[in-house]
Structures are given as structure tokens and as C-alpha cells.
Amino acid sequence: MKSVEQHVRDVLELAKPLDPVETDLLRAHGSVLADPATSPAALPPFDNSSMDGYAVVASDVAGAAPEHPARLPVVADIPAGDTAAHEIGPGQCARIMTGAPLPSGATAVVPVEWTDGATGEVAVTRAARDGNAVRRAGEDVDAGTEVLRAGVRLGAAELAVLAATGCGTVRVHPRPRVVVLSTGEELVEPGRPLGAGQIHESNSFMLTAAVLDAGCAADRYGFIGDEPDTIASTLESVLDRADLVLTTGGVSMGAYDAVKEVLSKRGTVHFEKVAMQPGMPQGFGVLGGAEGTPATPILTLPGNPVSSFVSFHLFVRPLLDRMRGLSPAPPPMVRARLSAPVASSPSGKRSFLRAALAYDSTVEDGGYTVLPATRQGSHQLSALAGANALVVVPEPATELAEGSVVDVLRLPGAS
Ligand SMILES: Nc1nc2c(c(=O)[nH]1)N[C@H]1C(S)=C(S)[C@@H](COP(=O)(O)OP(=O)(O)OC[C@H]3O[C@@H](n4cnc5c(N)ncnc54)[C@H](O)[C@@H]3O)O[C@H]1N2
Numbered sequence: 001m002k003s004v005e006q007h008v009r010d011v012l013e014l015a016k017p018l019d020p021v022e023t024d025l026l027r028a029h030g031s032v033l034a035d036p037a038t039s040p041a042a043l044p045p046f047d048n049s050s051m052d053g054y055a056v057v058a059s060d061v062a063g064a065a066p067e068h069p070a071r072l073p074v075v076a077d078i079p080a081g082d083t084a085a086h087e088i089g090p091g092q093c094a095r096i097m098t099g100a101p102l103p104s105g106a107t108a109v110v111p112v113e114w115t116d117g118a119t120g121e122v123a124v125t126r127a128a129r130d131g132n133a134v135r136r137a138g139e140d141v142d143a144g145t146e147v148l149r150a151g152v153r154l155g156a157a158e159l160a161v162l163a164a165t166g167c168g169t170v171r172v173h174p175r176p177r178v179v180v181l182s183t184g185e186e187l188v189e190p191g192r193p194l195g196a197g198q199i200h201e202s203n204s205f206m207l208t209a210a211v212l213d214a215g216c217a218a219d220r221y222g223f224i225g226d227e228p229d230t231i232a233s234t235l236e237s238v239l240d241r242a243d244l245v246l247t248t249g250g251v252s253m254g255a256y257d258a259v260k261e262v263l264s265k266r267g268t269v270h271f272e273k274v275a276m277q278p279g280m281p282q283g284f285g286v287l288g289g290a291e292g293t294p295a296t297p298i299l300t301l302p303g304n305p306v307s308s309f310v311s312f313h314l315f316v317r318p319l320l321d322r323m324r325g326l327s328p329a330p331p332p333m334v335r336a337r338l339s340a341p342v343a344s345s346p347s348g349k350r351s352f353l354r355a356a357l358a359y360d361s362t363v364e365d366g367g368y369t370v371l372p373a374t375r376q377g378s379h380q381l382s383a384l385a386g387a388n389a390l391v392v393v394p395e396p397a398t399e400l401a402e403g404s405v406v407d408v409l410r411l412p413g414a415s
């Protein structure tokens with residue numbers, strides 16, 4: 001059987017970062033910057049006041065105190081946004097607001113709280129040093145310097161920096177558009193009644209949410225039955241709106257496992273057994289690509305809901321990261337002490353057990369404890385909902401004692 005690591009490598013080969021597009025700032029939120037961003041101008045662009053008060057020559061207020069204030073005529077009034085060129089001479093001052101340009105000749109700003117607040121002649125009751133409450137041009141960013149490196153995810157702070165440097169549009173890797181399609185004759189839309197032998201469909205909801213959590217654009221097609229022609233035509237019909245197609249179901253050994261049947265024939269999608277549980281049967285490859293049309297990667301995940309979930313975190317999420325322009329990385333791991341034994345694990349397969357990870361500073365070996373859920377069936381969703389981590393049981397192990405220190409994969413939240 002194929003190793004988990006080899007399958008990750010094969011999946012990552014399916015796609016490169018999506019070609020950058022120029023987009024306005026808010027649309028770029030959550031996307032990944034394609035080129036380094038440099039500031040064409042200095043920030044701040046001019047010397048300005050950081051407080052509401054009076055621009056002065058510091059030496060004029062050097063001896064100021066409440067008992068003997070320095071009295072200065074106010075020769076100008078400078079609000080933020082004032083475009084006039086103001087100047088003060090020795091013995092003069094200008095009223096100035098936060099963010100307003102410092103008049104030439106001024107060397108400091110006295111906050112209004114250190115004065116009587118007058119507008120004709122102001123009494124200053126406290127000395128200010130040179131540079132007091134002055135924000136110098138370029139003290140945040142020098143003109144021409146890099147403010148963001150390529151590959152950065154644009155969140156609130158990054159958008160603020162770009163906007164402040166005057167950048168109105170930005171080149172980013174677009175968010176991958178992921179079409180999620182489940183298959184299975186037994187599936188019924190939640191909210192509708194079940195007939196005999198039917199179950200409510202859940203995989204497409206889980207994967208759509210996981211795609212959104214991974215910062216991508218999700219398009220829930222929903223589900224179709226197991227009829228091969230319908231599967232083939234539906235897949236064909238979604239290619240023009242997908243950067244990646246995810247399917248679930250129909251990839252194992254059953255007589256009606258039609259996804260495998262339809263796609264194996266094309267020769268561009270491979271079906272393999274990965275040495276893991278859950279998530280053993282996996283398909284990966286590309287669709288389309290003939291006559292100059294783009295080849296669209298497809299991952300066909302197993303139908304069992306927990307298998308699909310684990311497959312998403314191990315294989316799909318790193319691929320999505322790569323397509324978004326991020327460096328694909330395995331899910332974050334910690335070492336933790338088992339709070340209960342693991343009674344059985346299949347020899348030769350790596351098991352991923354749904355578990356609750358907790359931090360306890362009194363515990364040795366890093367402080368983490370982990371409690372595997374009691375229900376570990378690939379169909380048992382209730383344990384998945386309470387889990388924040390997956391215990392990794394190595395391939396050779398068939399059981400683990402309570403207290404063993406194990407690798408634990410932390411399940412990511414929304415990003
Ligand atoms: N003879 C063998 N049988 C099976 C093998 C095997 O190696 N030999 N592998 C098992 C493993 S492991 C898995 S995982 C499943 C994968 O099967 P499929 O991908 O073909 O999935 P289905 O058969 O279509 O469904 C499996 C299971 O999951 C339920 N399901 C499917 N889709 C959904 C959905 N969208 N929402 C909720 N539940 C879904 C479905 O009803 C089945 O119970 O094969 C094993 N069998």
C-alpha cells in the first residue's frame with residue numbers, strides 16, 4: 001500500500017499556485033500576495049503633529065512652568081489636511097491638530113493640556129523638548145522599502161499597510177474555487193424525509209465548510225446518484241467553474257462504485273490504497289485538458305464521512321494552500337500523553353483517531369494530554385464533532401498503553 005507521505009507528494013503535484021490577478025484591496029482580503037509590496041513614498045509623507053496643541057520652537061518654552069508660563073502669539077491655525085505652507089518664527093507658535101503638517105520653523109508640539117488653550121496669545125505652562133509630539137517623515141516606512149513579502153496572506157493589518165502606502169489594487173493568487181460533489185444512490189437532502197435504506201447527505205456540507213475554513217471559495221454542487229453517465233456528465237459540467245473538484249463516495253470495491261468506474265477509464269485519475277485508517281481508498285488526477293482547455297485537478301475522497309474528513313485535512317488542505325500561493329505544510333502536530341489506552345489499530349496502516357486535546361501545565365513532556373473518542377467508526381460522526389485533534393497511531397503499532405506519548409495532529413479552525 002502507498003504511504004501517506006507519498007500520497008501527499010502526489011496530490012501536491014496536481015497543481016501550482018493559481019495565476020495572479022489584479023484586484024482591489026477588499027476583494028483581496030484573505031488572498032495571498034503574489035509580488036512583494038513596496039511603498040513608493042515615505043510614511044508618514046511629511047513631519048506632522050501627534051497631538052492637538054501648539055507648534056513651537058522648543059527653546060521658547062524651555063523654562064515654562066505654571067508659576068511663570070511662556071506666553072506666545074498664535075500666528076496660524078493648522079487643522080489636519082491643511083494644504084497651506086505655514087511658518088513660525090522665534091517667539092511665535094501655531095495652533096495645530098493631530099495629523100496636521102508641522103509648520104516650518106517649529107521644533108516641537110506642546111499638547112493643549114499644557115496650555116490655557118487660548119487662540120490669540122497662549123500661555124504654555126510646561127517645557128517641551130525638541131521633537132516632542134512630532135512624527136517625522138519616513139519614521140514608519142522609507143520610500144522604496146518592502147512593506148510586505150510575496151506569499152503573505154492579506155488580513156486586516158496587511159490591507160491597512162497596503163492602503164496606507166497608497167496601493168489601490170494588488171496582485172494576488174485568487175482563492176481556488178472548489179466544487180464539492182457527493183455521490184450515492186442512498187443520499188437524501190437534509191430536511192427531507194428518509195425512505196427505506198436512505199441516509200441524509202452530510203459529506204458535501206462538511207467539505208464545503210472545510211473548504212471555506214481553508215480560505216477558499218466553495219461551491220456545493222450537492223449530490224447525485226451512482227449512475228455512471230450522470231457522474232461523467234456532471235463532472236464535465238462543473239469543470240468551467242472549478243479550480244479543483246472534490247467528490248465523495250464510489251471509490252472502493254463495491255459493484256456500484258461508479259466514480260472509480262467512470263474515471264479509471266480516462267487514464268488521468270488514479271485510484272490507490274493509502275496505508276491509513278480511515279481514508280484508505282483515494283483517487284487523484286486531472287479532468288479536461290484536451291484541446292487547450294485547462295486541466296482541472298480532482299480528488300475523489302472515500303464516502304465514509306470520517307474518512308472524507310480525515311482525507312481533507314491530510315491531502316486536500318495542503319493542496320489548497322499550494323493553489324492559494326501559500327507554502328503547503330502538514331497540519332500542525334504536538335506531542336501529547338494518552339489519557340486512555342488505544343485498544344486496537346490495524347497493523348501496517350497509520351490510524352488517525354478522533355480525540356480531545358487539552359493543555360495541562362502540570363503534565364510532563366510538554367503539557368498536552370489527549371483522550372481518543374470511544375467511537376472510532378468511519379461512519380460515526382458524533383465523535384468527530386467533539387474532536388479538536390487526531391491521534392496518530394504509527395503503522396507498526398496495534399495498540400498503545402495509557403500514558404504513551406504520541407503525535408497528535410491539531411485540527412485547524414477557520415482562517
Ligand atoms: N470489500 C471492500 N469494501 C470496502 C472497502 C474495501 O477495501 N473492500 N473499503 C472500505 C472503506 S475503507 C471505505 S472508506 C469505503 C469507501 O467507500 P466508497 O468511497 O466507495 O463510498 P460509498 O461506498 O459510496 O460509501 C461509503 C459509506 O459512506 C456513506 N456515504 C457516502 N457518501 C455519503 C455522503 N455524502 N454523506 C453521508 N454518508 C455518505 C455511504 O452511505 C456508505 O455507508 O468502502 C469500504 N468498503
Ligand code: MOO
Pocket residue numbers: 276277278279280281302304307378
Ligand atoms: O479507510 Mo475507510 O476510509 O476505513 O473507512
